[in-house]
Amino acid sequence: MRCCVHPAAVKRLAIRSLLLLAGLWLLATAATWFGNQPDDSAHGYGEVHDAVDHNNGGGNSVGSRMWRFLGAALRAQLQPRPPPPPLLLPDSEEDDAAGDVEGSNNKRRRGAERQSFVYLKVIKSASETITSMLRRFGLSRHLSFAMPLPNKIYLGWPNPLRQEYIVLPSGVSHPSVLLDQCVYNRTFLDGLMAKPCVYITSLREPFRQFQSLFAYYNMAEISGLGGRPDAFETYLSDLPRYDSEYQSPRRAAKRYCVPDNYSLTKNTMSRILGYVEGQDADKFVASIIADFDLILITDYFMHSLVLLKRLMNWSFKDILFVSRNIGRYPRMMAAHRPDLMRVHQAWSPVDYKLYQAANASFWRRVAQEGPSFRTELRVFRSLSKFIRRRCRALERGDAAAASGNDFTFLANRWSPAFSIGPMDCRRLRDAGINELQRQSRLAYTGDKAALTGYPYC
Numbered sequence: 001m002r003c004c005v006h007p008a009a010v011k012r013l014a015i016r017s018l019l020l021l022a023g024l025w026l027l028a029t030a031a032t033w034f035g036n037q038p039d040d041s042a043h044g045y046g047e048v049h050d051a052v053d054h055n056n057g058g059g060n061s062v063g064s065r066m067w068r069f070l071g072a073a074l075r076a077q078l079q080p081r082p083p084p085p086p087l088l089l090p091d092s093e094e095d096d097a098a099g100d101v102e103g104s105n106n107k108r109r110r111g112a113e114r115q116s117f118v119y120l121k122v123i124k125s126a127s128e129t130i131t132s133m134l135r136r137f138g139l140s141r142h143l144s145f146a147m148p149l150p151n152k153i154y155l156g157w158p159n160p161l162r163q164e165y166i167v168l169p170s171g172v173s174h175p176s177v178l179l180d181q182c183v184y185n186r187t188f189l190d191g192l193m194a195k196p197c198v199y200i201t202s203l204r205e206p207f208r209q210f211q212s213l214f215a216y217y218n219m220a221e222i223s224g225l226g227g228r229p230d231a232f233e234t235y236l237s238d239l240p241r242y243d244s245e246y247q248s249p250r251r252a253a254k255r256y257c258v259p260d261n262y263s264l265t266k267n268t269m270s271r272i273l274g275y276v277e278g279q280d281a282d283k284f285v286a287s288i289i290a291d292f293d294l295i296l297i298t299d300y301f302m303h304s305l306v307l308l309k310r311l312m313n314w315s316f317k318d319i320l321f322v323s324r325n326i327g328r329y330p331r332m333m334a335a336h337r338p339d340l341m342r343v344h345q346a347w348s349p350v351d352y353k354l355y356q357a358a359n360a361s362f363w364r365r366v367a368q369e370g371p372s373f374r375t376e377l378r379v380f381r382s383l384s385k386f387i388r389r390r391c392r393a394l395e396r397g398d399a400a401a402a403s404g405n406d407f408t409f410l411a412n413r414w415s416p417a418f419s420i421g422p423m424d425c426r427r428l429r430d431a432g433i434n435e436l437q438r439q440s441r442l443a444y445t446g447d448k449a450a451l452t453g454y455p456y457c
Helices: 009-037 062-078 091-107 127-140 186-192 206-216 231-237 238-248 249-254 270-273 280-291 298-312 338-347 349-368 372-396 420-431 433-443 448-453
Strands: 116-121 198-203 296-297 408-409 418-420
Touching: 116 127, 127 372, 127 420, 127 433, 198 298, 198 349, 206 231, 206 270, 206 338, 206 349, 231 238, 231 338, 238 249, 238 338, 270 349, 296 298, 298 349, 298 372, 338 349, 372 420, 418 420, 418 448
Parallel strands: 116 198, 198 296
Antiparallel strands: 408 418
């Protein structure tokens, strides 16, 4: 009897069976594959869209789908149960192989955490995100802060840093932490801060910083270009004219915390770090690279936080963050047009020199950290993504997803053990500003009526 099944149908059935088997094999081995994925973000800007935009949806590449697979697998394995299971962040074979090379560094990192530091805040360089994270660290350890005057947000910026702009807690002459915006003066700060003190700042690719400043400080509207679709290009086409208009006293009522005759577009980062127009730019850049223990690069934000953690002997919990003051540019501002960048670079050359030197120093430092740095970076990204999702579930009141229980993360070669619960999620959201303003009001002993005479916020 002849077979009545068409050969084409048999062929289709065989192909489908092979595809099904291949799919099952891929699912079974996906976790293993993930551990070997290259760190393809090390040379791009995927981590920052404005100040810091880490909440983008990713993409639909194979790598993106694998990351999402890992997140789903991690959540499935860590679904809260009474009592919630601890999470062990595993060491890798790569790290074991690097152990002999990095043993001395790892031993140092297991020492006491460093608790005296200055973060020199540079505007629109992820500075509020970083400040909130560091403020949370200091408040959780009851450290003493150098604080602005009551109801102020700057330590005298853009004026030179002076003692009269600072409030110290009662009985404290050398505070442990300084975070608020000021003009850098190493001699003054060395005399003020508790020792040994770590000096940190953050920089951003200058054109991106200019785009962010332009949007955040409403430069188009204040300079008379409001409503024009080409306002950004027009401003750059005649920077002296429109920058002068933005700074003019007649526009003062529209500017927030920016004094008359102060440029927010010309060497902004450098002037916050103490540069004076006419100063030798090369000597200034060299002095900043030498002065600071770590210059974070906003464009590589997660890399920066892992470097900070290693420098300070902190845990993963200490560098968790919530992005703040994120802006969204109009489409016409989003592109990095080479012609516009050249105009801005000619206008703000010291910032470009400073950023290029700091960026080169940053990547030399990453290389010196050894191969375990890349693995630690991947673990931190996965961990922070998991915690963000869990905290969002708590905020939504999603009991099934969050369960209200603390998760314990076991000690590993990169971090001491720590727990994350609902209170920690609330602390991540709280920038801590209100608490320090309360402390400043309590500690201030001067004439509060005279505070209105202090300029510029």
